[in-house]
Amino acid sequence: MRLRIRHAEGMATLSDVKQEDTVSMLKDAIRNAISLDATRDIQISGGYPPKPFNDMKMDLKNAGLRDGDTLNIKLVDTPTPQQQQPSSTTNDSTPSGTLKALKEGSVQTVNGVLQLRLIIPCFNVGYVLRRDTTISLELRQDKYMQWIQKPNSWGGAIELAIFSAYFGVEIDSIDVQTGRIDKFGEGSFNERVLIVYSGIHYDALALTPTIDSPPDFDQTRFSVGENSILDAAKQLVDGLRKSHKFTDIANFTLKCEQCSTGLKGEKGKVDLDQTVDIFN
Structure with a gap:
């Protein structure tokens, strides 16, 4: 069974996975495929929408995995005492510098x-x-x-x-x-x-x-x-x-190609649309 793996560093393919393998065995195979240190834990999710696989003893067949499926891999770090100290962020926001x-x-x-x-x-x-x-x-x-x-x-x-x-x-x-x-x-x-x-x-x-x-x-x-x-x-x-990649719908300007009427904002466009509907 072939599985596609996507993770923060890119993509990988597992080509020798068996349906009777457990989720724990799959995790080991993924670590080897992406050259991840054995001390680093990962979370595997798959399906649509992606759901995590938390039962390490479950075999891949019962987990619902099929040949050609794509899995999402997320690194899960065990916090050290220093990491567990309160940070300057609130509401579980992303720590500064990680984006x-x-x-x-x-x-x-x-x-x-x-x-x-x-x-x-x-x-x-x-x-x-x-x-x-x-x-x-x-x-x-x-x-x-x-x-x-x-x-x-x-x-x-x-x-x-x-x-x-x-x-x-x-x-x-x-x-x-x-x-x-x-x-x-x-x-x-x-x-x-x-x-x-x-x-x-x-x-x-x-x-x-x-x-x-x-x-x-x-x-x-x-x-x-x-x-x-x-x-x-x-x-x-x-x-x-x-970069101003938006349209200010209250102040943008338009010109009707049929009657050359100048229009301002969404209201002007709506008024013209209603007028066109009346005459159609």
Whole structure:
């Protein structure tokens, strides 16, 4: 059985794993594959959304692993007495210095690289929920009323709240312009997904082993207790804001190509859209 391994330093492949092997044996094989010191512990998670394998005596067949599966590996350090002393951070935030901006839209974390994934604007929310770029079309047909089925209609807070309840996951939307985080389903679920709002549409955030890893290795669901991911997302968005990668919907200007009318902000666009609907 072949298993793909993704970790903070990159990717690896195990090609001689047997279904009757235990999770403990798998951990040893992974340590050897990534040249990890025997004193360092690791946490293995797999499936979708990723779930940790905590029973070291369970065989891989009963753990649900199959040939070709991808596993996420997280280093778990045993804190020393010095490390257990209170730090300057609060609310389980990431310690200073463990996050590093690599390039615009990418932040290095202890477990990989958090990246902005620009799929297709109307597919990004579906991507973080199910890693499926076709789900938005499905939801528009089955769960929305006539208005949202129009190709020029875009969802917002109401739709994100619906998605949160439907998929059983907290959705954290970070506004690039203000840095505000809107949490849909907060306190109701054990996992969260992250999206970035640019003022026009939502973009996906995904954790990947390296900055150039393909989307096949993306992780888009995270434990709500994993605050380091949220800290990395804030830093990533701070970089986008400094580069002005957002649209100020209250003050942007448009010009109608048909009537040459000058428009300001989202209200001007809405007024024009309503006028067009009347004459269509």
